[in-house]
Amino acid sequence: MTDRDGAVRLLWYLTSPDGPTPWEPAGRWPTDFGHLRELARAIDSLGYYGALLGTGRDDGLTVAAALLAETGRMRFLPAVYPGLHSPAKLAQIADTVQRFSGGRLLFNVVNGQDATLAGYGVHHPHDERYAFSAEYWDAYRRVHRGEHQEIRGTHLHLAERPDDEGPLSPWPNDPVPVPLWGAGTSPAGVAHSVGLLDTYLSFADTPERLGAKFARVGAQAEALGRRLEFGTRFQLIVRPTEEEAWAHAEELLHRTSHATAVELAGWNLRGRTLEGFRPEEFGIEDPRVERRLAALRAGRLPEVRDLEVHPNVWTGPSLFGFDVVSPASGTYLVGSAENVAARIREYRAHGVRNFILSGFPLIEEAHRTAELLFPLLDLDH
Incomplete structure (x- = not known):
């Protein structure tokens, strides 16, 4: 892997369901393993750095393992919740996948919400989750490196493993480390991230606000003698012209029902109802936000350009995003290939090296993105 100034890594999204507008039942396709296999082959052959594996019904580690033989170069980034596997068992899984794939596994470290983890039988208060996670990943790495002495901590106890040919013995060859990617925005989450993650x-x-956040996090990592890479997540509408791109954005907005829009917007209202949310209480003084709220309260969707929060950056059917209270997972890059490439280079100048992208339908848009966008960027494969 290179570290050229300006080079970027582009990952795609490997998940089900799929469809033109999968957030709406009418725009969602039934998908199966055959569809995931076709999608993985496209991501691999088109030259994407890898793919984020969506969480949901399918287990990410299982999907990654099942698709190894269908691909030859792409990396797989499945989510891993600490505590769902023994760290020793996860080390065994990682060693197997790394050997069989030629080192194409990445881990997306997810500490999750309290309710999510509780559903899996893991019960830790918010800040304690990070303490448990740090201990978990330390134990995982020690086992994966081949250490076999007893590991005893506050939350975990792994007995000394026999130095024989058993399944938990030290690996016979030097293991290929699995890079750890992940997030964390709270003070406890950032402290956890800077001591653990690679990306x-x-x-x-x-770009400016994301760059400032990454600079703060990077400075904390450097104080520990560590250097992080940084990445972000975008939906994508890239077309030969601006007019075509924004026409498609408007079409996606019109295919979104008012009920779905209200539901998606609710994630960004800090527990308030649509009627009870007052932007001024959060220091937000943006007439576009007021227009969005007024449209939803009147039973309409906002105008497509009222959702553009930076050149070519669009909050999409999620409707609000970071101009209301927080960054949003549904944020889009929308525009001509030249303008989208310019935005990516702008984000790269603010420290973003890794871009996890998606557009629906996933296979069709993966091809379109590779055709239009790849020739305009310095790509790290």
């Missing part, structure tokens, strides 16, 4: 991720924001 720190954040939802999209304006």
